[in-house]
Amino acid sequence: MSSDGRTDAEMWDDRYRESDRIWSGSPNTVLVREVEGLEPGRALDLGCGEGADAVWLARRGWRVTATDISRVALERAAGHGVDAGVADRVDWQWHDLGESFPGGEYDLVSAQFLHSMGDLPREEILRRAAGAVAPGGVLLVVGHTGFPPWERNPDPSVHFPTTDEVLASLELPEGEWEVLLSGEHERVQNDPDGNPATRTDNALKVRRRG
Structure with a gap:
């Protein structure tokens, strides 16, 4: 719940209504780099937004469950799925992941930039995400390492975890998982004025042993 009384879902709906396309x-x-070599199976996309990742996966043969807290985003994503001809390969589900979580087991669970403007029990959600990975499957967690360089008033109370911190918080049983990727990388993203800026993100990829 925000300071103005809106729920997290309402905040995100309002955010998406600001523009016809946010992302x-x-x-x-x-995701593209780490998934291209995997055999398509069942995928879970957590915080799917406007659906670009889910559509990309579906076009490559994955059967995707894609979830978001914003119904506005999900409606938009479903439209993109129809336009891409993959509507039958993506199940768009509304979830407030702190309260509910998709059922089933998946060969790939992807959490791309699972950050929120509101209260998000991220560690708990990622532990549930790991629990949804099938034997032999992969969990891929990508996040920011800090605020964007154009943020003028960053909240000092906000913590962006390292991949080591994410891995520790997953509490994975010893010997049952292997780390395939853990580290930081840079990318270029345009600021609100359209000028390119460099951001540093991090990625953790772990596989459940089959």
Whole structure:
């Protein structure tokens, strides 16, 4: 719940209503790089937004469950799925992940920039995400390492975890998982004025042993 009384879902709905498209419409680059070599199976996309990652996965043969807290975003994403011809391969589900979580097991669970303007029990959600990975499957967590360089008044109370911190918070049983990727990377993102700026993100990829 925000200071103005809105729920997290209402905050995100209002955010998406500000523009016909908030995100680039392209899949996240780390997802593309880390998933291209995987055999398509069942995928879970947490915080799918306008659906670019889910659509990309579906076009490559994955059967995708994609979830978001914003019904506005999900409606928009479903439209993109129809336009891409993959409507039958994506199940768009509304979830406030702090309260409910999709059922089933998945060969890929992707959490791309699962940050929120509101209260988000991120560690708890990511532990549930790990629990949804099938034997032999992969969990991919990508996040920011800090505020964007154009943020003038960053909240000092906000903590952006390292991949080591994310891995520790997952509380994975010893010997049952292997770390395939853990580290930081830079990317270029346009600021609100359209000028390119460099951001540093991080990525953790772990596989449940089959």
